Amino acid sequence: MATIAAAPPYTQTKPVPAQTGLWSWLTTVDHKRIGALYLISGLFFFIFGGLEAAIIRAQLATPNGRLVTADMYNQLFTMHGTTMIFLAVMPMSAAFFNFLIPLQIGARDVAFPRLNAFSYWIYLLGGIFITAPIFLWMAPDGGWFGYAPLSTKAYSPQHNMDFWVLGLQILGISSLAAGFNFITTIINMRAPGMSLMRMPIFTWMSFVVQFLVVLAFPVITVALVFLQFDRFFGTNFYTIAKGADPLLWQHLFWVFGHPEVYILILPAFGLVSEVLPTFSKKPLFGYPVMVYSGILIGFLGFGVWAHHMFSVGMGPIADAVFSLATMLIAIPTGVKIFNWMATMWGGTIRFTVAMKFAIALVAMFTIGGISGVMHSSAPADLQQTDTYFVVAHFHYVLYGGSIFGLFAGIYYYFPKVTGRFLSEKLGNWHFWISLVGMNLTFFPMHFSGLLGMPRRYYQYDAGQGFEIFNLMSTAGTAILIVGTLFGLINVIKSWKGGAPASSNPWGAATLEWTIPSPPPDYNFAEIPTVKSRYPLWNMADGEPLVHETTHAEEAGRRIPTSQELGIVMPNPSIWPLITAAGLLVMFCGLLFMDSSVPTAVGVMLLGTVWWVGALYKWLLTPLEDHH
Amino acid sequence: MADHAHAPGHGAHDEHHPGWSTYWKVALFLTIITVVEVWAYYIPALVESAIFVPALLIMSAVKFVTVVAFYMHLKYDHKLFRALFTGPLIIASLTLIGLLFLFSKLSVRLGLGG
Amino acid sequence: MTASTAPTAAHGDGHAHGGGHYTTLGLDHRKIAIWTFIGSECMLFASLISTYLIYKGRSPEGPFPHTAWTNPATGEVFKPILNIPVTSASTFVLLMSSLAMVLALAAVQNRHTPKHTLGDRILGSSKLWLWATALLGLGFLMFQAYEFTSFIHEGLTIRTNLFGSSFFTLTGFHGAHVTAGVIWLLTLLAIDYKRGLGPQDALLVDIAALYWHFVDVVWIVIFTLVYLIQ
Numbered sequence: 001m002a003t004i005a006a007a008p009p010y011t012q013t014k015p016v017p018a019q020t021g022l023w024s025w026l027t028t029v030d031h032k033r034i035g036a037l038y039l040i041s042g043l044f045f046f047i048f049g050g051l052e053a054a055i056i057r058a059q060l061a062t063p064n065g066r067l068v069t070a071d072m073y074n075q076l077f078t079m080h081g082t083t084m085i086f087l088a089v090m091p092m093s094a095a096f097f098n099f100l101i102p103l104q105i106g107a108r109d110v111a112f113p114r115l116n117a118f119s120y121w122i123y124l125l126g127g128i129f130i131t132a133p134i135f136l137w138m139a140p141d142g143g144w145f146g147y148a149p150l151s152t153k154a155y156s157p158q159h160n161m162d163f164w165v166l167g168l169q170i171l172g173i174s175s176l177a178a179g180f181n182f183i184t185t186i187i188n189m190r191a192p193g194m195s196l197m198r199m200p201i202f203t204w205m206s207f208v209v210q211f212l213v214v215l216a217f218p219v220i221t222v223a224l225v226f227l228q229f230d231r232f233f234g235t236n237f238y239t240i241a242k243g244a245d246p247l248l249w250q251h252l253f254w255v256f257g258h259p260e261v262y263i264l265i266l267p268a269f270g271l272v273s274e275v276l277p278t279f280s281k282k283p284l285f286g287y288p289v290m291v292y293s294g295i296l297i298g299f300l301g302f303g304v305w306a307h308h309m310f311s312v313g314m315g316p317i318a319d320a321v322f323s324l325a326t327m328l329i330a331i332p333t334g335v336k337i338f339n340w341m342a343t344m345w346g347g348t349i350r351f352t353v354a355m356k357f358a359i360a361l362v363a364m365f366t367i368g369g370i371s372g373v374m375h376s377s378a379p380a381d382l383q384q385t386d387t388y389f390v391v392a393h394f395h396y397v398l399y400g401g402s403i404f405g406l407f408a409g410i411y412y413y414f415p416k417v418t419g420r421f422l423s424e425k426l427g428n429w430h431f432w433i434s435l436v437g438m439n440l441t442f443f444p445m446h447f448s449g450l451l452g453m454p455r456r457y458y459q460y461d462a463g464q465g466f467e468i469f470n471l472m473s474t475a476g477t478a479i480l481i482v483g484t485l486f487g488l489i490n491v492i493k494s495w496k497g498g499a500p501a502s503s504n505p506w507g508a509a510t511l512e513w514t515i516p517s518p519p520p521d522y523n524f525a526e527i528p529t530v531k532s533r534y535p536l537w538n539m540a541d542g543e544p545l546v547h548e549t550t551h552a553e554e555a556g557r558r559i560p561t562s563q564e565l566g567i568v569m570p571n572p573s574i575w576p577l578i579t580a581a582g583l584l585v586m587f588c589g590l591l592f593m594d595s596s597v598p599t600a601v602g603v604m605l606l607g608t609v610w611w612v613g614a615l616y617k618w619l620l621t622p623l624e625d626h627h
Numbered sequence: 628m629a630d631h632a633h634a635p636g637h638g639a640h641d642e643h644h645p646g647w648s649t650y651w652k653v654a655l656f657l658t659i660i661t662v663v664e665v666w667a668y669y670i671p672a673l674v675e676s677a678i679f680v681p682a683l684l685i686m687s688a689v690k691f692v693t694v695v696a697f698y699m700h701l702k703y704d705h706k707l708f709r710a711l712f713t714g715p716l717i718i719a720s721l722t723l724i725g726l727l728f729l730f731s732k733l734s735v736r737l738g739l740g741g
Numbered sequence: 742m743t744a745s746t747a748p749t750a751a752h753g754d755g756h757a758h759g760g761g762h763y764t765t766l767g768l769d770h771r772k773i774a775i776w777t778f779i780g781s782e783c784m785l786f787a788s789l790i791s792t793y794l795i796y797k798g799r800s801p802e803g804p805f806p807h808t809a810w811t812n813p814a815t816g817e818v819f820k821p822i823l824n825i826p827v828t829s830a831s832t833f834v835l836l837m838s839s840l841a842m843v844l845a846l847a848a849v850q851n852r853h854t855p856k857h858t859l860g861d862r863i864l865g866s867s868k869l870w871l872w873a874t875a876l877l878g879l880g881f882l883m884f885q886a887y888e889f890t891s892f893i894h895e896g897l898t899i900r901t902n903l904f905g906s907s908f909f910t911l912t913g914f915h916g917a918h919v920t921a922g923v924i925w926l927l928t929l930l931a932i933d934y935k936r937g938l939g940p941q942d943a944l945l946v947d948i949a950a951l952y953w954h955f956v957d958v959v960w961i962v963i964f965t966l967v968y969l970i971q
Contacts, residue, residue, distance in 0.1 A: 715780030
């Protein structure tokens with residue numbers, strides 16, 4: 001956030017703030033560091049959510065499993081979904097938004113660096129808030145979608161769903177703040193010559209995603225506010241006896257929920273659209289179509305929400321309208337698949353691990369897309385809904401799609417972020433084992449689903465034909481764990497010990513590959529002027545496409561500091577973290593409403609004064625020292 | 628990060644400030660419409676007629692557009708802001724209308740004989 | 742990102758300002774951010790308003806907004822809860838506050854132009870118009886407080902029925918937005934007293950004004966849909 005106070009006169013040679021140590025991380029406003037923080041937290045929660053899934057699969061390996069109680073099971077599947085969506089996939093996408101967007105558009109940071117830091121800290125605090133209860137088996141247990149009236153006090157009297165309601169509100173603030181930040185950044189901080197139609201596709205897809213965020217999150221905020229008010233203040237939004245409609249929650253939730261799934265997949269689509277052209281040594285096929293299809297998906301995504309509600313009895317007209325809209329949205333999505341294939345066709349393919357994950361996304365997402373189109377027919381969906389067929393569908397698009405896309409991005413950009421390569425050897429183990437594990441886990445669910453195995457049941461009886469498929473899924477999960485471990489070990493070992501990388505080891509085309517790996521804090525010594533979509537590629541016939549740099553040729557190079565270049569860097573600040581902490585305290589106050597209203601009010605007041613005070617301090621401190 | 632606090636007026640965008648005369652005329656216009664709206668509320672015949680709701684909706688839409696165009700300067704500012712506002716406004720309106728249909732608060736007679 | 746290191750962009754739209762930062766469109770980041778925020782708020786209020794309209798007429802028990810109701814159990818009579826004259830007055834107050842806001846912005850922008858007449862000086866006083874906006878906003882809030890307390894007196898609380906819940910939540914959220922706006926205005930006033938607000942601060946006042954007008958515009962919609970349409 002820019003300053004509103006008059007900045008003090010510039011004083012000579014201020015000492016550079018420390019670049020190492022805990023304090024430098026707590027106060028960082030550097031988008032690259034914030035991106036790294038998101039990635040590490042996101043990976044941590046990914047593992048945590050995976051462990052929750054592993055327990056679920058252990059429970060379901062055999063009929064009438066006795067590993068966990070029904071209660072514990074409800075908490076496990078609720079937190080698995082909540083963790084994966086809000087604490088793993090979205091933050092890992094945010095890691096890329098943060099790290100990549102300024103670099104791809106030729107900027108030195110995002111529009112509001114401190115707001116950016118705030119987004120991270122409020123996410124971390126919210127993530128801890130919503131995760132901690134599971135250690136006491138008090139975790140949210142009403143599903144990641146928290147349907148009311150089940151989630152109201154009448155049917156969920158304990159604190160479990162309180163953590164869910166409040167936790168999601170806190171996490172929503174993070175995403176919204178980031179949305180405003182990145183929209184402003186992409187609109188207003190593109191380097192000279194970078195028109196919208198010259199932006200890299202990852203930035204384009206991220207641009208669409210930010211609009212989805214700022215338009216969809218307010219709706220779930222309202223749905224949550226209603227639930228919050230019902231639970232804490234005794235209002236009647238979801239109280240049937242007072243005339244409430246049991247479908248209000250569902251509609252409001254899915255108006256958010258459907259754009260949310262596009263929020264989850266579009267960044268991965270963007271990453272794949274960066275990886276495929278580089279490792280095919282060919283420009284992306286049909287760039288304008290890729291842009292327009294992304295925009296269309298975003299827009300249409302607001303018009304299909306009730307396809308999650310085909311079994312509630314909306315009537316034939318509503319069912320038909322939403323069916324049609326859902327089928328329609330398959331078109332721009334399918335177009336992307338063809339464009340990716342056409343990008344590879346005739347190219348010189350290099351099968352790096354990043355490329356493998358990217359190609360796998362194209363294949364796995366297609367499978368998930370096919371089951372998705374099957375859901376779009378309302379009558380067909382009546383059989384599929386609430387069964388494992390749906391679980392199969394969304395895991396193909398989320399694991400095979402989002403996660404594989406994010407992994408492709410991680411293998412591709414790791415050298416840029418850290419200056420070191422991930423090991424291709426470990427990466428291959430990671431990839432192949434994950435590919436086998438993922439398919440073995442989720443493909444059988446198509447069958448158990450169509451045979452009628454319901455979702456969210458902690459046990460199933462023998463003799464219904466489910467056993468073999470569940471056994472396969474559990475075996476697949478074990479394999480996935482092994483594969484993921486390879487990936488994790490790869491990241492840990494390579495962070496400090498991987499082979500050193502140069503500025504453009506892959507021979508890529510876009511601006512982020514013009515600067516050193518890792519980039520200096522100021523990113524670009526000189527803001528570049530952009531003349532094409534592929535600034536580093538020589539598109540003239542007969543010329544080599546690009547010069548792939550090597551570490552050897554760049555080894556002796558000295559990178560100037562920001563002070564030597566006369567570049568004014570933003571000052572680090574602790575206020576974003578302190579503001580975030582105050583907000584958390586304010587929300588925590590509500591937890592005391594049941595036991596003691598004065599305590600609740602006191603804590604909420606304390607938190608409010610805390611965050612408002614911190615916000616004033618933040619706004620009154622200049623971001624940079626000016627001359 | 629852009630805290631160069633120059634007055635709006637440099638830069639590529641059109642810079643035209645309406646003067647005091649525009650402002651008070653807009654205020655008068657808004658007041659008159661509000662008076663008409665409230666007055667209409669007190670005429671039972673009008674309230675019961677089919678034209679009441681559309682008329683009120685149109686009047687408030689006119690007030691809405693007037694404040695947005697003149698007070699919020701959208702008429703005079705860079706076209707980007709028009710896009711940044713109308714896009715979400717359209718999505719919000721369509722969502723509202725869709726929800727009203729789904730909860731049977733609005734209906735359209737299709738004449739399909741059924 | 743100083744002008745000295747940025748190559749001078751000869752292309753039309755963006756340019757580097759002396760001592761400032763390069764921007765693609767020559768616009769201030771904060772203005773883009775506030776419009777994006779306003780777009781987001783459209784969805785927030787659309788959801789609240791949708792719920793109010795969906796739940797309209799669905800409370801099995803009163804009190805009700807426009808019709809009287811007798812409690813069958815106790816025989817207690819409740820008159821229609823909404824008070825159109827009072828709310829019309831508060832609506833007018835809020836509308837006038839938008840006028841004051843626009844004049845405050847103009848005063849800040851024109852701080853350095855010469856003022857010849859008393860009228861010019863009145864129009865040119867940013868403090869006067871910021872106070873006017875804040876006080877009119879506060880006036881609106883006092884009307885709301887009066888309205889809320891009298892409704893509670895008459896038997897409608899946020900818990901009473903669907904109408905109470907949806908009404909108080911919708912108008913309460915709006916009121917909270919007005920409150921935040923008043924605090925923002927008072928902060929601007931504090932800065933005006935401390936060091937004066939001039940053309941270089943016009944953007945700060947502009948974004949506060951955009952927020953303020955939006956909150957007014959939301960009330961225009963609420964007044965029609967909740968109060969006037971039955």
